[in-house]
Amino acid sequence: MTEQRGPDRGSTGDPEGGGPGEPAHGRAAGRGADRGRVVPEATVARLAVYLRVVTVLGGQGAATVSSDELAAAAGVNPAKLRKDLSFLGSYGTRGVGYDVHLLVEEISRVLGVTRHRNVVLVGVGNLGRALAGYGGFASQGFTIAALFDADSARVGEKINGLAVQDMSVLAASCRTAKVTIGMIATPAEAGQQVCDQLIAAGVTCILNFAPIVLSVPDGVDVRKVDLAGELQILSFHERRKSAGLEEVG
Amino acid sequence: MTEQRGPDRGSTGDPEGGGPGEPAHGRAAGRGADRGRVVPEATVARLAVYLRVVTVLGGQGAATVSSDELAAAAGVNPAKLRKDLSFLGSYGTRGVGYDVHLLVEEISRVLGVTRHRNVVLVGVGNLGRALAGYGGFASQGFTIAALFDADSARVGEKINGLAVQDMSVLAASCRTAKVTIGMIATPAEAGQQVCDQLIAAGVTCILNFAPIVLSVPDGVDVRKVDLAGELQILSFHERRKSAGLEEVG
DNA sequence: AACGGCTTGTGAAGACTTGCACAAAGTCGG
């Protein structure tokens, strides 16, 4: 009932069954929308990468890309890429490749980023400031609609043209702006409480930077960004690499 | 040859074979070190979470934890947690649980964080400043040993008591401090070049914040933190949740 | 109109993960 998605991927046992073994052809109208197709979680995570890569290729003037080219650019196996894209429907042309523009459109559609989404950020400290000032969100279809902090000394301060607001208006603000995604950049101690407040305000997706495991009701998605955890994973691999030196015998 | 590890988990086809199907009992001396045991990638990612959770529990005075308690706190299935911990060896006591202190020690050992590791950070901009000022790394066994930036206006500036250095001394600095982990917080355009410089300086593990796929030689591990990507994944789930409303028929 | 070359889409096999269920093993009260 909690199972955070993060660096690993977890699997909360989605109600949907069916897997790759499904009689995939014969369903899902050949070239139309992906009606009823289940996109695996692992694929969703890669779609974000493909979207960025294919957008760049499009910007460089490419009209089509082959799965080999795209896979190389995204750093994945070509077969995996093709299978991933096949979940969106059949948008490639055999012998030619994928139409770059169409691909951008279709991936965006599946990811649900065809229209901008509003996001709120709670906790405007060290990290929160960096996030608030980051232009990379807007270019990917996300607008930070509001900033919140519990520190009254910070309320009212403008960051990147956006005023920091008091926590008391969080719920009203989220509902007005139809915000469904919240980012938590408060200290760990405040994380769970802020999370609860966000959910009470109607937020159903949370990106958590605090190093804690949030507990949320069903229907709310949480992804966590755990930087120290990332370093520990790297540390593990580092240790393994150098392990050979001492354990030769 | 590239395959970044990030939100998803990828699998670069590690040379190691063997899997869970291995005759796990009968090997790995019952209670001693985990000699020769292969720790699955998915488990490694969770070990970082367990380490944090169990550390907190220890700080609260708990002497032992059961797999159920620990699993609940970490947000995973108890059986999964036990299997994960079994890769470190047999450090639990049946009928009692795990010794908190011992567990911290063993997980730290496997993750290779028993002694502090030095890390360098390249790119002291918006995000880099936040990272440089973050105290959470040190408490997890990582010390930011040096900061680098290409902007001469920033070289010399002190952040959190550490001076920003010029890129020209990166290699020397890394070798002197025996740094094997590097963090990249430069704009996307500079990412690959900086990555190459880090590798040339002897770095073998990279944590990348730039929204690009780095290409690195074998033997170098990359993990990426893609915030816009995380939001897109959340967006996908959000879209799915609200899809029922329009597709009822 | 048929052909050769190239690339997609996907069945099938294999690899990896998860989670159940339970025997093994240890504790605690009597």
Add this chain to the structure above:
DNA sequence: CCGACTTTGTGCAAGTCTTCACAAGCCGTT
């Protein structure tokens, strides 16, 4: 010292994901 109770460690089955290999399909050329 024993028996009841608790909790670990893990065999096993069921998923989920990855990768290979190749038929099917599209294009341009002859």
